[in-house]
Amino acid sequence: MLIASRNRLARLHYGPNGFRVLSPGDHVLCAVTGVPIGLDELRYWSVARQEPYATAALSVQAALDSKA
Template identity: 90%
Template sequence: MLIASSNRLARLHYGPNGFRVLAPGDHVLCAVSGVPIALEELRYWSVARQEPYATAALSVQAALDHKA
């Protein structure tokens, strides 16, 4: 049986080489900007903070913000 996950927030566990779906969905929210990121387009995340980012620039911004 397939579960429809369209327009539903996924919950993921982020690893160094990929992510694992903990709760099905079709997108996550960027930890910095709050914009939705389709799982197929998700390329940037922090393993240490378990956060997704919409762009490389936002991932760098988050890393710099957490250093301070």
């Protein structure tokens, strides 16, 4: 049986060169803003914190906040 993954939150493992799908879905939520990010649009994440980000600026903001 094929399970549709449209409009489902995916669970990913973030690596240094890409990510691996742990639970199928079509999007993840930005760790800073909570906005959905389509897997085909996901470009920024933290390997150390295992978090996705919608933009490069949000990724930098999260990194700076984690050091405070």
